[in-house]
Amino acid sequence: MSEKLALVTGGSRGIGKACALELAKCGYDIVINYAGNTEAANKTIEEIKALGVQAEAYKFDVSNQAEVDENIAKIIEKFGRIDILVNNAGITRDDLFIRMGEDKWSAVINTNLSSAFYVSKPVVKIMMKQRSGAIVNMSSVVGVSGNVGQANYSAAKAGLIGLTKSLAKELGARNIRVNAVAPGFIATDMTKDLTNTEEMMKLIPLKRMGTPEDIAKAVKFLAVDSSYVTGQVLEVDGGLII
Ligand code: NAP
Numbered sequence: 001m002s003e004k005l006a007l008v009t010g011g012s013r014g015i016g017k018a019c020a021l022e023l024a025k026c027g028y029d030i031v032i033n034y035a036g037n038t039e040a041a042n043k044t045i046e047e048i049k050a051l052g053v054q055a056e057a058y059k060f061d062v063s064n065q066a067e068v069d070e071n072i073a074k075i076i077e078k079f080g081r082i083d084i085l086v087n088n089a090g091i092t093r094d095d096l097f098i099r100m101g102e103d104k105w106s107a108v109i110n111t112n113l114s115s116a117f118y119v120s121k122p123v124v125k126i127m128m129k130q131r132s133g134a135i136v137n138m139s140s141v142v143g144v145s146g147n148v149g150q151a152n153y154s155a156a157k158a159g160l161i162g163l164t165k166s167l168a169k170e171l172g173a174r175n176i177r178v179n180a181v182a183p184g185f186i187a188t189d190m191t192k193d194l195t196n197t198e199e200m201m202k203l204i205p206l207k208r209m210g211t212p213e214d215i216a217k218a219v220k221f222l223a224v225d226s227s228y229v230t231g232q233v234l235e236v237d238g239g240l241i242i
Pocket of ligand 1: 009010011012013014015016033034035036037038040060061062063088089090091111112138139140141182183184185186187188189190191
């Protein structure tokens, strides 16, 4: 059992890992989820445990509702509660719209948007019983601005913003806050193969890529520090889409 628990999907690498570590520093026990890279997940678990909290990793596909239901039930049985949910797991399958097949469309919509519906459903039920909770959805600046070659990803990330605002309105009376972070250009495995970085820097007022830790601080603010903030989208992008 846990006194306070945070669940971070896609918490084994990149932004999710930084969020898990930041919340562990606040004293939360941590459950991370991941898709397949068990080595990275195990390494992250060791780093979290070194901060003196409980930590466990659950491998399941967030785009598969049956797998989500089975694993969230196991997590609730083991830890007894979920105080913070970070819906962070995500992928890209970029292509120009005219060339984009249904496979790339569905993979991104299911992994980045439907996943938040699947995971939040059982988590909201336990948060309603607790009469408290905080959810942070990992959107993206392209969910606000759109982007060439990312119709699927932008649509999913815009969908997360709609989900965030609707859930904030539905769940506020139960003392459950729901917010989103919209990261800009962050240095992780997801962006390591991008080639137009110099062009991107010209567009970013702060003249650097963000770090996973930059995003984790915003997640901590929304999930832990704030108490009267709900339904908001916090852009953490060095000023990219001012
Ligand atoms: P990343 O380094 O590629 O890490 C992705 C994480 O998600 C990994 O833990 C991965 O698990 C997990 N994952 C992927 N598909 C999954 C699935 N179907 N089920 C469960 N877990 C899954 O990505 P990142 O850059 O940290 O991005 C994290 C989030 O931030 C994503 O939602 C992304 O869209 C968003 N974001 C990123 C940027 C950026 O510039 N990096 C900008 C805006 C928004 P495995 O390790 O097992 O593969």
